[in-house]
Amino acid sequence: MKRTLLQFLVAIVALAIAPFVLSLFHLNLLSEILILAIFALSLNVLVGFTGLVSLGHAAFFGVGAYTAGLVAQNLSSNLLVTLGLAIILSMVVAAVIGAFCMKVSGFYFLMLTLAFSQMIYSFIYQSTNLTGGSNGLSGIPRASLGAFQFSNAVYIFYLVLGVFFITYACLRIIVKSPFGQVLVGIRENETRVKSMGYNTNLYKYTAFVLAGGLGGLAGSLYTYFNGFIAPSDVYWTMSGAVLIMVLIGGAGTMLGPVLGAALIVSLETIVSSYTDLWMLIVGAVFIIFVIFFPKGIVGIGQSLYQKFKSNKQQSYERKQSRVA
Amino acid sequence: MDIIGAQLVNGVSYGLLLFIITCGLSLVFGILGVLNLAHGSLYMFGAYLAYSLTVTYTQSFWIALLVAPIVVALIALVVERTLLRPTYHLGHLSQVLLTFGLAYVFHDIAKFVWGSNVLSITVPPIFSGSTSIFGQTFPVYRLIVIIVGIAIAVMLWLIQDKTRWGAIIRAGLSDKEMIGALGVNIKLVFTVVFVIGGVLAGFGGVVAAPILGIYPSMEFQTLILALVVLVIGGLGSIAGTLVASVLVGVVETFSRFLFPELSMFLIFGLMAIVLVFKPNGLLGKKVA
Numbered sequence: 001m002k003r004t005l006l007q008f009l010v011a012i013v014a015l016a017i018a019p020f021v022l023s024l025f026h027l028n029l030l031s032e033i034l035i036l037a038i039f040a041l042s043l044n045v046l047v048g049f050t051g052l053v054s055l056g057h058a059a060f061f062g063v064g065a066y067t068a069g070l071v072a073q074n075l076s077s078n079l080l081v082t083l084g085l086a087i088i089l090s091m092v093v094a095a096v097i098g099a100f101c102m103k104v105s106g107f108y109f110l111m112l113t114l115a116f117s118q119m120i121y122s123f124i125y126q127s128t129n130l131t132g133g134s135n136g137l138s139g140i141p142r143a144s145l146g147a148f149q150f151s152n153a154v155y156i157f158y159l160v161l162g163v164f165f166i167t168y169a170c171l172r173i174i175v176k177s178p179f180g181q182v183l184v185g186i187r188e189n190e191t192r193v194k195s196m197g198y199n200t201n202l203y204k205y206t207a208f209v210l211a212g213g214l215g216g217l218a219g220s221l222y223t224y225f226n227g228f229i230a231p232s233d234v235y236w237t238m239s240g241a242v243l244i245m246v247l248i249g250g251a252g253t254m255l256g257p258v259l260g261a262a263l264i265v266s267l268e269t270i271v272s273s274y275t276d277l278w279m280l281i282v283g284a285v286f287i288i289f290v291i292f293f294p295k296g297i298v299g300i301g302q303s304l305y306q307k308f309k310s311n312k313q314q315s316y317e318r319k320q321s322r323v324a
Numbered sequence: 325m326d327i328i329g330a331q332l333v334n335g336v337s338y339g340l341l342l343f344i345i346t347c348g349l350s351l352v353f354g355i356l357g358v359l360n361l362a363h364g365s366l367y368m369f370g371a372y373l374a375y376s377l378t379v380t381y382t383q384s385f386w387i388a389l390l391v392a393p394i395v396v397a398l399i400a401l402v403v404e405r406t407l408l409r410p411t412y413h414l415g416h417l418s419q420v421l422l423t424f425g426l427a428y429v430f431h432d433i434a435k436f437v438w439g440s441n442v443l444s445i446t447v448p449p450i451f452s453g454s455t456s457i458f459g460q461t462f463p464v465y466r467l468i469v470i471i472v473g474i475a476i477a478v479m480l481w482l483i484q485d486k487t488r489w490g491a492i493i494r495a496g497l498s499d500k501e502m503i504g505a506l507g508v509n510i511k512l513v514f515t516v517v518f519v520i521g522g523v524l525a526g527f528g529g530v531v532a533a534p535i536l537g538i539y540p541s542m543e544f545q546t547l548i549l550a551l552v553v554l555v556i557g558g559l560g561s562i563a564g565t566l567v568a569s570v571l572v573g574v575v576e577t578f579s580r581f582l583f584p585e586l587s588m589f590l591i592f593g594l595m596a597i598v599l600v601f602k603p604n605g606l607l608g609k610k611v612a
Binding site: 053100103104107108110111112114115116118119122123126236237240243244247276277278279280282283284286287290291294 | 359407410411414416417418420421422424425426427428429431432433435436544548551552554555559585586588589592593595596599600603604
């Protein structure tokens with residue numbers, strides 16, 4: 001426990017000094033990585049811990065992003081108001097969608113979530129008066145907190161960083177809690193958990209709403225970061241991209257989705273500076289991971305660590321036998 | 325009344341077009357248990373190849389209709405042999421994700437080869453006019469699509485119900501291990517079925533190109549619709565796919581005509597309602 005806390009503190013300090021070391025371009029890249037990491041962490045609650053593969057998570061990202069944008073334009077640009085309403089509304093949407101999706105599982109769950117997210121997408125795309133349709137929503141005022149405005153990239157970065165660490169810590173606590181352990185049990189064997197007397201549907205539903213709310217949180221941060229939101233961020237390829245992040249990083253771990261987001265966002269930035277065929281590269285990387293490293297980056301790290309440890313053990317034993 | 329009749333023909337022909345595209349997906353899912361998210365990409369390759377063959381090289385729609393599905397089938401063969409076959413043991417979800425990655429790769433290959441402009445091809449002169457039935461005029465090409473769609477449905481039904489191959493496929497649907505134990509080369513069956521799926525996707529691409537157009541990310545749009553059809557009809561059921569595709573085609577066409585801003589919304593709403601009341605689709609067996 002102490003060690004985790006130490007690692008956590010080191011990570012906070014390292015990231016907190018980032019604005020003093022990095023250029024503006026890299027700082028923005030880091031902000032984007034952290035936002036998408038929150039998004040990937042929220043999907044990981046479903047895919048990694050509960051075993052529900054959703055291909056419609058962009059819906060909540062979009063609801064959060066558009067709510068934050070519209071509230072900032074029409075009601076108040078206060079951070080707490082926009083953030084709060086974005087989370088509440090995306091949780092409400094998740095509660096409605098979840099009520100339908102809990103009735104099915106497996107492939108059907110994947111496709112029903114996809115269908116609902118496409119419904120949200122077509123709603124956003126076609127209500128031109130409210131959301132600006134295909135032009136997206138622009139001219140969103142900067143988020144503010146009282147008199148303070150998150151007016152430049154560094155402030156936004158600290159905001160994102162703060163939210164990221166709070167989310168990460170909360171999720172970690174949730175996962176280690178009895179509630180999280182029941183979710184893991186559902187992933188491993190739902191029938192058994194059900195026969196132990198747990199209302200698995202209620203647990204899955206709660207996980208779905210939680211994931212939806214956190215997805216909305218990521219979406220609202222994305223709006224503060226970009227000052228702009230377009231329907232393409234709600235399209236199903238966005239859901240696909242975040243699913244790829246979770247799986248490449250390592251589903252079912254805490255660090256995995258963060259690493260996955262970092263890899264995909266940096267890959268996208270690097271590749272697109274050379275060629276616009278970044279989907280080709282990302283797709284190929286993804287295929288390689290699915291075939292050769294199904295446990296993702298974290299899985300690779302773990303197996304390397306195991307190997308390292310057993311090597312050390314062996315050489316120690318060899319030395320012992322030589323002494324003897 | 326005239327308009328409703330014309331819309332009905334449009335809807336049914338659109339539905340049968342969806343059927344041609346989706347039945348390959350349904351077949352592959354039913355036999356291999358693989359939800360092939362790259363199916364839309366195979367369809368897209370069919371359409372783009374048709375463009376190259378009719379506009380750039382031969383000027384003949386007929387050659388495109390013959391050659392494009394064969395080329396797409398070869399792509400499907402390579403995919404099955406090199407990517408899918410070594411990963412059957414990884415489980416269904418891994419294969420969904422694998423084909424999803426493949427769809428990304430194919431998207432950029434198409435963009436690299438054909439650019440990102442919107443392209444179009446015209447139908448051959450025999451089919452380009454319109455004809456009048458019961459005093460109403462209908463575009464010939466739409467009627468041809470309906471006939472072709474029905475022909476494919478009947479053919480698939482005959483193959484599945486009346487031939488030895490169909491018997492093997494039906495047996496494979498319900499119990500893969502058993503059919504393997506009976507001495508059928510199940511790996512060969514998988515390859516053949518996947519290639520047939522590719523042929524149907526490529527063929528659908530050529531037939532759809534004059535109506536639906538050719539543009540980047542067309543495959544994702546079609547794939548989504550195909551998945552909707554698949555889910556409404558019931559996974560792995562050809563008859564269900566037929567019913568669902570006509571239903572979706574008609575609903576889509578009429579809603580686009582009556583409430584254009586709600587059309588996509590209605591399709592997905594239809595899917596959600598069907599799934600809530602019949603979680604396995606209209607004619608599906610319990611799969612997942």
